[in-house]
Amino acid sequence: MNVELTDLRRRFGRTEAVAGVSLQAGPGVFGLLGPNGAGKTSLLRMMATVLAPSSGRMELLGRDPGDHADRREIRRRLGYLPQSLGYYPGFTVSEFVEYFALLKDMPPAKVPGAVASAVERCGLSDRARSKLRSLSGGMLRRVGIAQAIVNDPELLLLDEPTAGLDPEQRMAFRALLREIGGRATVVVSTHLVEDVGAACTEVTLMNQGKIVFHGTPAQLTARGEGSGAAGDAPLERGYSAVLSEARA
Amino acid sequence: MIATGAPASRAPAGWRPAAPSILRLWWIEFRRSPMPLILPLIAVLFWFDSYRPSASQAPLYPLVTFWNMGQGHTIIDFAPFVAGMAAWTGARDGRRGTGDLVAATARPRWVAQLATWAATTTWALAAYLVFVGVMFAAYAHRGVQGEPPWWWVAVGVTGVATFTAAGFALGVLIPNRFVAPIAAFAAFLAMALSSKIGFSDGSGWALILPTDSTGNFQQDSGIFYRYLPDLPIARMMFLAGITVAVLGLAGLPPAAGGRRLRMAAVGVTAAGLAATGAAVGLATTARLTPHGIDIPALHDAASDRLIAYTPVCAGSGIRVCLNPAYKSYLTDTTAALTAVARDVAGLPGAPVRAVQSPAAYSTGGQSGQPMTISGQPPVLSVPLGAYWFLPGNSGFNPPVPVQMYDQSIWLVFLQAFVGAGTGPGTPPEQAVRAALLQSMGVPFAAQNGLLADTYLTQALSAPASTPVYAAAKRLAALPDAARHAWLATHLVALRAGRLTLAQVP
DSSP states (O other), rough: OOOEEEEEEEETTTTTEEEEEEEEEEEEEEEEEOTTTTTHHHHHHHHTTOOOOOOOEETTTTBBBTTTTHHHHHHTEEEEEEEOOOOTTTTEEEEHHHHHHTTTTTOOGGGGHHHHHHHHHOOGGGGGGGGGGGOHHHHHHHHHHHHHHHOOOOOOEEESSTTTTOOOOOOOOOOOHHHTTTTTTTEOOOOHHHHHHOOOOOEEEEETEEEEEOOOOHHHHHHHTTTTOOOOHHHHHHHHHHHHHOOO | OOOOOOOOOOOOOOOOOOOOHHHHHHHHHHHHSSSHHHHHHHHHIIIIIIIGTTTTOOOHHHHHHHIIITTTTHHHHHHHHHHHHHHHHHTHHHHHHHHHHHHTSSSHHHHHHHHHEEEHHHHHHHHHHHHHHHHHHHHHTOBBBBBHHHHHHHHHHHHHHHHHHHHHHHHHSSSSSTTHHHHHHHHHHHHHHHHHHHHHSSHHHHHHGGOOOTTTSSSBTTTTTTOOOOHHHHHHHEEEEEEHHHHTTOOSGGGGGGGGHHHHHHHHHHHHHHHHHHHHHHHOOOEEEEEEEEOTTOOGGGSBBOOOOOOOOSSSSEEEEEGGGGGGHHHHHHHHHHHHHHHHHTTTTOSSSSEEOOOOOOOTBBBBBEEETTTTTTEEEEHHHGTTTTOOOOOOOSSSSSSHHHHHHHHHHHHHHOTTSSOOOOHHHHHHHHHHHHHHHHHHHHHHHHHHHOOHHHHSSSSSOOOHHHHHHHHHSHHHHHHHHHHOOOOOOOOHHHGGGGGGO
């Protein structure tokens, strides 16, 4: 298993953002759904080794992120796209991606090829020399994805990756997720249920810091059948039905 | 369009061969550093504050660089701006919201930040060296003589690095958009304080401040003797210590790296502080010597050796030989000395030759060093570098007209001739000096002003008393031959202090 979480908790003052999450994940694409404030971003930040858990046990890529040497090794093999992508406006696309390739301790000889590949896979080859300040929001999001995949990660954590992408880009992105998910663990936090349906092999639904559903997209769809829950699509109705149950 | 498929391994055209990661990080940061944006502003300030004030100085390196190097104005011009820009860069992750992104990477944050600092500092140092280089090239074009104060350039380079480090560390520790102006203001305040202390405190720990010119930047440094490197070395140690310490501080936060790395940062900080403390300790052992500040633990006796030179000479009545750095003064100095030497020719102790001697520094500046006459035949020793009334770059323009230069030379010559030394002299010596000056064409009424203007010593600048001038008028009223005869017979007694005012005819 690339991800093993046991009773993971994270508290911010009196608020428990993540309230005892246990999860296991191997290769594949995992969708993380939930309303605002459900704890998805906090969970992803902990899995990205950015945020230390308040309690519980976490093992990533077979290593303990609490140990410095292990954490460094995890980070070498990790790709992470935060919800809010900060960037250096004076850098070009290639420089930004290369910068993160270097920060991820990639062997210098492999960096140029990896950067070119990541930029190309995100459809940014023609803008590789453009300054980030000149890019649109959707393009910036793709730059964020490019830096996340530049090291060919075994664990890829994407927080709202499709925000700002046009429908065509979103479809291509889903294909990319499926392709990466064939060999790595991809965790995608999103509000867009159709992304989960199209790209994810498993889906986890969080509410108030807890996992209230874990299964396949088909199982989630089934939960909505005949429930009378709100939603334009079957998966959305499943999502609404699970949430309604959890809140009840 | 986002594409699927196996990752491509080929590199596009234009990619360079793989360089060590840290060098590539540095290169990316260097290319995208915001530091160049501030350089035009520094250039303008540098022009007005560092270069322009030197333009009116006599064309000698210790004089033209006294303000910008000795009193550290090149560092003052850089410090607030580079500190502010470095703070802006250091605070980048906080301002740009890239904290999570960089925190999730394997390379210790501190190491990456050091690469960022190095790139920022490279710009600042390159700019400093270019600006100073251009300034020195302008000096060379003007024919400025002597050796440039390279040790002080090295101090300036270290100082600029210190301010970028301090600003950067502040930005890392307080990563918000307000830290840049705060760092700039703090740097300005530090330099203002350093300047104030440098002006008022010329010994002890204050000598370590790069704006303290006391005793280490002298008229004949780089001309007769080398700039003593003792104090610059201590200052570089002081500034480098601060640089290392503040960069170490940037490695202390938990986000900077692992426990071992942060322990190393503690060690680096401690080492920097130790170097800084040691440098301050060394400064307190400094002592003023005639050729600069000597720090016993750092002093190399080889630094005391005079610089060999072949003098340039002129004149026939009195042969005047100067250091070639003072070649531009040879004609005027020879003319002035020839005139006054002619007036006393044939009298006991009248010099037949004048040789330039190195100016010696003392507390309070170059003042207080007289001409001396010694040997047989008598030779006049002229510490030309000790006199502030040398004409400027463009010659005898105001405020140093040729008449004033001549009269000042005569006054200092006659001070030596009557044997008054560095003090005001005895009343009879003052009277004879005044009478001889009057015979050279300097009216009594103008002499007090000349004394005050020349102010070779505080004592010399004290105006002579009325009885002195009464005696001087009696002597000056004598026919030239009679005055000459009286001097021929009484000069020895006058110099020995055995005459009274009443004995002056």
